[in-house]
Amino acid sequence: MNGPTLTPRAMTLITGDSEMANRIRAHKWSVTPLGPIEDWSETLVATVNLMLHSPFPTILSWGPEMVFLYNDAGIRTLMGKHPGALGGLYRDVFHEAWDLVSADLEACFYRGETAVRDNMFIPIFLNGVLENHYWSYSLIPVYENGKVEGVYDAYRNTTEIVMGARRLRESETRLKLATEVAKLGVFVWDTIQDRGSWENDRMYEIFGRTREEGPVNGTAFMSQVAHPDYRQAFRQAMEATLQNGEPFEFEGMIYLPDKTLRWIEVRGQLQPETDGSAGQILGTIRDITELKRGEEALRDSSKRLGELAAIVESSDDVILSKDLNGIITSWNTAATRVFGYSAEEMIGSSILKLIPEHLHSDEKTIIEKIRAGKRVEHFETVRITKSGQLIDVSLTVSPVRDELGRVIGASKILRDISGRKRIERSLLQAEKIAATGRMAATIAHEINNPLEAVMNLLYLLRPMITDPAGINYLSSAEDELGRVSHIAKQTLGYYREHASASNASLTEIALHAITIYEPRCKAAGIEIRTALDSSRKIVLRRGEMMQVISNLIANSIYAMPKGGVLSIAVKDAEGPPDGIVLTIKDNGVGIAAEHLPKVFDAFFTTRGTVGTGIGLFVAKQFVNGHGGQIEIESRKDAENHGTTIRIFLPMATAYDESGN
Secondary structure, three states: OOOOOOOHHHHHHOOOOOHHHHHHHHOOHHHOOOOOHHHOOHHHHHHHHHHHOOOOOEEEEEOOOOEEEEOHHHHHHHOOOOOOOOOOEHHHHOOOOHHHHHHHHHHHHHHOOOEEEEEEEOOEEEOOEEEOOEEEEEEEEEEEOOEEEEEEEEEEEOHHHHHHHHHHHHHHHHHHHHHHHOOEEEEEEEOOOOEEEEOOHHHHHHHOOOOOOOOOOHHHHHHHHEOHHHHHHHHHHHHHHHHHOOOEEEEEEEEOOOOOEEEEEEEEEEOOOOOOOOOEEEEEEEEOHHHHHHHHHHHHHHHHHHHHHHHHHHOOOEEEEEEOOOEEEEEOHHHHHHHOOOHHHHOOOEHHHHOOHHHHHHHHHHHHHHHOOOOEEEEEEEEEOOOOOEEEEEEEEEEEEOOOOOEEEEEEEEEEOHHHHHHHHHHHHHHHHHHHHHHHHHHHHHHHHHHHHHHHHHHHHHHHOOOHHHHHHHHHHHHHHHHHHHHHHHHHOOOOOOOOOEEEEHHHHHHHHHHHHHHHHHHHOEEEEEEEOOOOEEEEOHHHHHHHHHHHHHHHHHHOOOOEEEEEEEEEOOOOOOEEEEEEEEOOOOOOHHHHHHOOOOOOOOOOOOOOOOHHHHHHHHHHHOOOEEEEEEEEOOOOEEEEEEEEEEOOOHHHHHOO
């Protein structure tokens, strides 16, 4: 420190060897309003020495200009201002705070008013940065000759105290909020004196007590409040905390004053020992009754879900679920068995994968009902398996709702009723066949009698006709009556020859049938083309095969109302097994693809009210009875249409083997 040369008197005016004592002695005071240090008044010197020896941060503002002096304790509060602040003017040293403190300083200097401030907010520049600080200070006027000449300012920076208190209040506020949100009761339990202190209202709510009734101590808790089944657990938790310092943890049931049972959870910690705080446990209590009930309900629900899952997996019926977009969300074992798809293949796939394309509209109808909260019961329809097989099923579909009652999907129970449908169809067919049989017997009896009479009359008439033309007419009449009798038996569908099977040529039988139907074909504009290349004979019932061929020719004629080509061929089979193949082909209107699988069923017909649906059924029975096979192909395309029926008869027929 460089300064003026000090006189011996100046050296003795300022006492002590502190940093600021040396700086004040060395400062060039002659350039300040205070003047040289040798000229300072006794009051000023005495006040400066008092300040220098104070252990508290102190500022002395002297004169109306308020020249700035301070002690060593004040250095650390003037970072960035020290040592330049010494000898300066207060308003310049603390220019950033002048507006906040000037009123107190001027009141003290000019009116002798003492000012005391605690934790006053005064931001100041420290190291060039404006910082928020809090200060406590007292301003004392310094009198000389009855007049105030200076202001003695003892102060301290209370920023850490203020901020610490603020943080504590905020922490307490957060803790209080947290305990309120978590519905935690807070307690302090003095285990030595067995005295409890309940820190918030939640404690009284949990135990069902009023503040007038006050808290319960440990003895009362064990004997009156804790459920007997949990008293030992509470005692063990307390001993572990007091003896080993472990966290206090307890969960059990308590009785409220009205004997209601509640579940509570206690968490606490042994407090560090301070004066009078030995054996104190600080903790929280939470009412977990609803949580326990929820856990119990969840366990029951899990048990029921497990049982339901077992039922679903062991069910013989298909049980699956889907969302409202028709996406499958669950798939049981029966579904895999019935449809052939694994759960991995189907979960996440559309339900339309199981529905034939022409029935996709059914799914839209079902989903609309489900969205409306309606149930679909015992809806019979058709579904398709992985192999492409169509199966008859019965569906029951129920809406699935979420916890708010909104429909979010559907649960479907599907039963394969293909077997039942086959039985129903068989029973229905049997009933129809039986009824038709009875009707056929009656009609045959009624028709055969007048036919027999007419035939007898023609027989009696024959000797009386001598004219060649009359004889020809009589022969034609006999032939036509024979054809009427044959057609009647064919239409009834139950004509069965009773004569024994014998060797016969299929070519000759076909030629005879062609002769019968040729006039009708000619009248309908139908050209008959033949390729009767087989001369082999096999054992068969001639009348049955005549009826088969007649039925097929009649069907072809019906299929060509505007004329066409009817092709009839008899050829030896080209490969094993050995036999004869009869082919009847027309270029008529054809049969729709969906009808082909049913054309050999009894009473199935595409002719509306004209056909009986018996012809092809009987034809198949007769062919199968011979050990043969019958198959059909048909198209309805505009350019390529018509029907082809092939019949294969083995050389060794069933009648040949049986001898009947």
